[in-house]
Amino acid sequence: MxxxxxxxxxxxxxxxxxxxxxxxxxxxxxxxxxxxxxxxxxxxxxxxxxxxxxxxxxxxxxxxxxxxxxxxxxxxxxxxxxxxxxxxxxxxxxxYGTPVDPETPEAAPWEAAATLLARLHRTPAPAPDGLPAMRGPAKAARAIARLRAAGPHPAAAPVLRAWAALPAWARAEAPMPAAGTLCHGDLHLGQLVRRPAPAGPWLLIDVDDLGVGVPTWDLARPAAWYACGLLPPDEWTRFLTAYRRAGGPAVPADGDPWPALDVAARALTVQTAALAIAKSVGEDRPLDEVQQAVIDACDRMGFVPPELVHDPTA
CATH class of the missing domain: 3.30.200.20 (Phosphorylase Kinase; domain 1)
Incomplete structure (x- = not known):
């Protein structure tokens, strides 16, 4: 600034x-x-x-x-x-709204976040022809550009391989498939506040990436954290169950959600890893344990192809 x-x-x-x-x-x-x-x-x-x-x-x-x-x-x-x-x-x-307290992870409002997302995804986009595309894939592409601009790093190769294996829409190189759903574009717990402060109902904030797109992207960050071992299974289950109960359209109402979530979760994993490496280079410090776990997940992706490469809503 x-x-x-x-x-x-x-x-x-x-x-x-x-x-x-x-x-x-x-x-x-x-x-x-x-x-x-x-x-x-x-x-x-x-x-x-x-x-x-x-x-x-x-x-x-x-x-x-x-x-x-x-x-x-x-x-x-x-x-x-x-x-x-x-x-x-x-x-x-x-x-002003009261944000999520990072010091009390046990009180994280996963159910509220999931329910708000489901309600957002079920709301017809006002003036859909005038609303821009959700910027999630574009942000992932910018993270990769930042990684490449940071210079050589030994952890970059598996991240770039995982990126190259993603379908073109997830790399912002082609239009998103079936992209008519109103999406937040950058969902994480920092995007919730209570309003009126300090204890009103939870609301979503930050419209910078809001737009029409593929709703699985809004579930991708918690899905990626869960797949990388960074989000406990019970918290992921709470989030997914609440989303389904609220009628969220991004995943089937029951059964295995991963055929729908796989591509977007991979893209968020790659984005997170790319930013971690770029920051590590820029600050001249080693990767920490959490960052290394995300990079290791990118390395594992090379052995299992994405479950869906065209339409994650199919």
Missing amino acids: TADVLPALTAGARTAAHPGDTACTHHDSVLADRHDGTVVRHGDTVAKAHAPGTDRAELSRRLETAAHPALTGILLTPLRPKPVDLHGRLVTFWP
């Missing part, structure tokens, strides 16, 4: 929280400051500066979707219907 944008973003959050000359005693806080976005909070208002180069028209359509009455109770509703310009960055404004 450039030094001149953060103060301006904070000032924008204050103005949105207190129009006019309203007295203010709230503190400012930086909730996130990453290359793909910076988020600040002032009172009950949150301002997000989106990644440089974010497409205004696409972000506007995503905001309109989040504000649509059909998504009430599923997606957090933005405070303003359009992004604003701030020092060359697009900024959006949101009500």
Whole structure:
């Protein structure tokens, strides 16, 4: 984040929280400051500066979707219907919600996440012709580009082999098959908040990757973690069971879910491994145990071809 944008973003959050000359005693806080976005909070208002180069028209359509009455109770509703310009960055404004506490993994809201996903997937996309594609595969492709740009690394070869074995749609090199479902695009527990804070119902946040696409992608991260041994079986079962009970269309109502999930879970595994290596090179440090487990999973993928290579919804 450039030094001149953060103060301006904070000032924008204050103005949105207190129009006019309203007295203010709230503190400012930086909730996130990453290359793909910076988020600040002032009172009950949150301002997000989106990644440089974010497409205004696409972000506007995503905001309109989040504000649509059909998504009430599923997606957090933005405070303003359009992004604003701030020092060359697009900024959006949101009500504050209480995030998932990473220090209490036993209380992780897997059932709530799965139920919200199922409801999202079952909701017809408002103005589907105007809503952009879900950006999940594009994010995976960017992770691979980052890996290649990082320079040589001994762990890169199995990751690139696993990537090359994926179907073209999962590498963002072809349109997604049967891509008419409203999808979040980047589901993980950091994408849930309670609103009203601190103990209201859970809602999904972050519309940067929202769009129409293949719904299995939204289940892919927990599926990949489970397959890599990073998510305990009982937590995966809780998530999958809740999704099915809520009528989620990404997997069959019963039986083996993996023929549907396999390609997307592989793609998320490769994406995670690619980012781990790129960060390791950039920070000049060795891979940790968790990162190595994901890379080892990529290596194993080379021995078992993807179960589905064309249509994961078949």
